[in-house]
Amino acid sequence: MFLRNAWYVAAIGSEINRNLKSIKILGENIVFYRTEDGLPVALEDACPHRKLPLSKGFLKGDTVECGYHGLVFNCSGTCVDAATQDRVPSKAKVQSYPVADKWGLVWIWMGDPALADEEKIIDIENYDDPSWKITGGDALSCACNYLYLTDNLLDPSHVAWVHRTSFAAQGTENTPLNMNLSDQGLIVSRWILDRDPPPFYAPLVEFEGRVDRLQHYEVRFPSIAINKSVFSPVGTGGADKPYQDSAYIMISYNFLTPIDENNTRYHWLQHRNTAPDNEAVTASIAAGARMAFNEDKEILESVHTGMLESKSPHLDLSLDGGSLRFRRKLDGMIAAEQEAI
């Protein structure tokens, strides 16, 4: 069961074009394309006749023609031509989904179309600010339930074991985490004061000396994770202090779209406030993110299988406090939504 009244990332913007593309989201096969004006379209990927995926057919103008007997569907899913008979069957219709282009991504609303509001798509602050730089356009498929990924993105402690190479972890950090659960989602965060910058970030931090570091792990319902790192000159960091101009800020946006219960499409963006024109830094961040996420993927796919096939009970540890609270609240939201349907 998934939360339906939510915007999910369907694809990178450029992946949706004048070719028919089939993508499975929340267990539903959906065909994507763009109109001649460039607007994204998402239709149920199954002709109502014999359920041949429409993605096996042909894009004709702004319509899709089934590759079996030529039923033609417009952008709203209505059959507008049935070549083999005089009259178009009155019930010939496929579901259409609200879609939107935003932040270089194509978003899809899987719930009640009447509730689809593009304003509710997550805001990316400073997106248009030229002193900031987005590193994006990458994605992975993970053969695991999406909630193992949200678990992971609410759990700072796994870094020491899973990301030995990518983030050169230096062991566990004992600074306690603050937890804040709201209707938006869960934030787990802490300021770690007076440390040497970790090796992965050291080249990116532009000021000298030791750092105060914010670790901010947030997941918004149902499955957008925001991982923010702030490195501030030692003595200037802290929960109630404004960010310094010299602070290095790196925000990682992670968009987890359930393909089905056992598979997840993982899109991400990295957003930083330094060296916007430095291609080497951009390339290094992009490569670093992909490497780290592949490390997560390998672990979480095996966790998924391990949990599925387990023959003995599993344990919950203290570190699971955040993710379990997130899951509980999401379960409640899904149940409430199902009841309303």
Add this chain to the structure above:
Amino acid sequence: MVASDDFRNFTVASKVKENDIITSFYLAPVDGKPLPTFHPGQFLTFRQKIAGVDEKVTRTYSVSSAASESNHYRISVKREPAPVDQPELPAGLFSNYLHDQLNEGDEILARGPSGHFYLNEETARPVVLLSGGIGLTPLVSMAHALVAQAKRKVWFIHACENGAVHAFADEIKALAEQSAEFKHHFCYRKPVAGDVQGKDYDSEGFVSCATLQSLLPIGDYEFYLCGPPAFMAAEFEHLIALGVREDRISYEFFGPATVLRRTDNESHESSQTVQPIAEVTAVSGDSPLVTFKASNISAQWDPKFDSLLDFAESLGLSPDFSCRAGICNTCSCKMESGDVNYSEEPLDEPESGSALICCSAPVSDLVLDL
């Protein structure tokens, strides 16, 4: 037993600061008549009007001096602050009065000594005097008596925080100088800079089963235990685990009194012969009584612990746990009576009548099915 029922007037002949938290008072009778003899281990009962309190306040303090001292009694009092985690509670009324207001030359009413926790001088068994913190005072008196008799082997085992609060170290070492039969072992929970192992203290941490085993050759000892409730409960468990018969263990709580008892069939009979505990000494504040029913342990809740789980572990219990953060329910435990407060909101509301002991503290007397 020789004890007077009437209060007598005593003068503070001498007030000696043993360390930052413990002060001794040497009390001589105003009437100059001989003091009644007493059994080492017994206590004096004081009654005093204290400013700000309507009723006269009564407290008992063990005599820490030798029973052979004929012209004074010595009591040694720890200044009881408010509990660290409950600073809103009052500090120990009487102990602070003694420390701050009772000076040399002042008079105070006292009765006794009395009490049922005292050295059994009718046997020749070797003796282990096992104390925690300020609980050593009656055992110091016993130690003097045992060394004077020079008949029995004695182990004086004392646990305290560190050298800064270690009272009577020199007095005990001097007793060891007098008698080859008298041995001592000091265990500091957390030695501080300047505490030298082998000189000031012998072991670090808690007095464990292993410590007791290493010190005591196999034998039929009489044990005298005195200290705070958690210490008492833990040491009592250790002794039982080492096979000590219950009727060989005499004890007195400092702080709110509780009962140490095992009620399984094997030891039930002997529990009848355990010496009854003495009246409460040096009470400071109230705290709920926690009973771990399946383990047959009751102890006064000590607010220094973060959770009932920590408290149970300090008493030698080993409840199951996983997260210790209120999310996994592994530590869920039935409450037969009483209730708890959560320091951390559990992930799921515990079933009514159950408690997650990893993140809770008792709000009233509590009986747990543990």
